[in-house]
Amino acid sequence: MKKFVVMLLSLAMVLALTACASGKKGDEGSAEYKDIKIGLICLHNEQSTYDLNFINAMKETCKTLGIPESRMIIVTNIPESNACYEAAKDLVDRGCNIIFADSFGHEDFLIQAAKEFPKVQFLHATGTKAHTEGLANYHNAFASIYEGRYAAGVAAGLKLNEMIESGKITPEKAVMGYVGAYTYAEVISGYTSFYLGAKSVCPSVTMKVQFTGSWYDETEEKEAAQKLIKAGCVLISQHADSMGAPTACETAGVPNVSYNGSTVSACPNTFIVSSRINWAPYYTFAINCVKDGKTIPADWSAGFAEGSVELSAVNDKAAAAGTQDKINAVIADLKAGKINVFSTDTFTVDGKKLDSYMADIDSDADYTPDTEVIKDGYFHESEFRSAPAFDLKIDGIELLNSKF
């Protein structure tokens, strides 16, 4: 018995010894934003390039606006279940008046919380329901990332041209591979714009797409990339959030066009360029709306011109000569509105040019087409809602699997 008392006492001693005053920071930040408290709900943590992109932008925005870290709460690894609703409620309890969530599957749970807390603004990236829910405090946002994919596609096309010119491949062997997460419009819009960008400089290009059925599955993504390389793809890009595909490319020595941010440090020999959404402009816009008591629109989207879409620096070691100059020119044209990425002159569906397409903008379980999206000779992407709606299967792109 004595031994236990001694043990418990020594435990208490250890606790007492390690005890020392911990100073909490008293940084109040800028007075202008003193009433703002922000919460960010992330599906994964910084290991995921997708979530990292949101987290970095949030930190940068708060730093710029002078919002101290004590009033910026980031919760990570929140699954797309009731846990998201609980996380949102908890952020409200902590006094947050703006709450962001970064994953598509968070949407319904955020709406559930938004109905319960009308005084708190809920903002959701990639979602589709804000314009039909009609809640004053629930909003969707996205970016015209198809512009970024298109510009990145141009870099890929130039690389293919270089391979053709050097005799490494014949023009008809210019096959690109694409690792996609789901057969969802966001992914389809992404790979189609990437393909169209490549095709704008390398007319003979074709593409194979392999889906993984997950936004983040390192093994699956790696295997998908390896499968595409085996199937003869000479350049890979991806829309999935792990390092699986880029590292598979680095190992195999196949050029890679990345997403969500530069992967040059892990793939110094194969990384060409990466497109990403910069969420800082939207964060800043929404925070200012709350500060000034202004209404946030149900849908918000912006592109290169507003700084919402960015391309990383080109890696000269892997990219074709002159890539940076060409990309700069393309971005200037996109900003000026001289290029319409989804111009119906540049693609065909089943061998035919399209002059009409009804898309399912107001999502429902039966996928009812409800909105005409082809007008003035191009597909109006991200105009009727912020989330992408382009889900056409255009010629030149082959889907290796599609049950995801």
Next chain:
Amino acid sequence: MASELKANKVHEPLFHLAKRDNMPRHKALLIRIASIAVGFVFICVFAFLIVGWNPADILSTMLDGSFGTPNRRWDLFEKTAILLCISVAVTPAFRMRFWNIGAEGQTLISCLAAASCMKLIGTRVPNPLLLLIMLGAAVLAGAIWAVIPAIFKAFWNTNETLFTLMMNYVATQVTSYFVYIWSVPRGSGHVGVINSDSRAGWIVSGQYPYLLNILIVIVMTITTYIYLNYCKQGYEISVVGESENTARYIGINVKIVIIRTMLISGALCGLAGFLIVAGADHTIIANSVGGQGFTAIMVSWLGKFNPLIMSFFAFLLSFLGKGAKEITTLTGLDSAFADIITGFVIFCIIGCEFFIHYSIRFRRKEDKA
């Protein structure tokens, strides 16, 4: 002289282990409580090294993260209830030494069954009836998923551990398939909250969220405890677990006990699946169970297959999870921190069993001749 001494000396190691016979229960309990305390000391030292907080801050943050607001308390008890429900569900099989590690799949397939009733029947029947149908479907699905390996074990003596494990993967794939079929918008891989306007098939507990979930699990835990300890069938389970030959000798039909017990285990997993879908998530994803089917195995073991003790461990693990999450949120640490912290405590709890069953005897000072 010196060499002579060396030759005569029997080499005795610095210490050796001796099996302890029955340690008094209160002493064993004290050791177990002390082991949890030691676990918390590890947590404090570790957290101090990583984030530089003092132990008082760490403990108060963990308490705050679990109990700080009414929402956190409800969430904590709801998490505890679901984990406990699955833990109790695997226990009858474990008592029979049937190593069922398929709770994850059994629960997931029940989630799918409950969600499909919600989706396909929806508002066509009154809500109480719909809830009953969902419960029935979930229980049936869980029982079927569990009884398949049991039949193979009973008749062909297949390895139940591998079989139940494989059934988990099958359940995940089947669920993924239906999530794909039902996803809105097309191809997004998300079913979304089902019946969000009509709330058909939702367990609504009025102003107390999850109250019904928690009550149902409490009743189920006590019932299982009585069934296992005070019923003939519970006794049969224990006998089969001790020795199949003995069971056969005293006239127990081992095949029937195996199949019946796994039906019960699966059905209870089905209850957990029903509570997850109707009581909390209102949707189905491939990750609906989120690994709790595996954590439950640990809870069942830590609780020595006693549902009442298991409720303490389910609570402890939920508390550690939520408390550690609060620390990671405030410090921006990687969420692996939560796993490490939980690991410390479990390590100490399991490690202390060693000291309950063995004593360490140190070498005595050599007697002078």
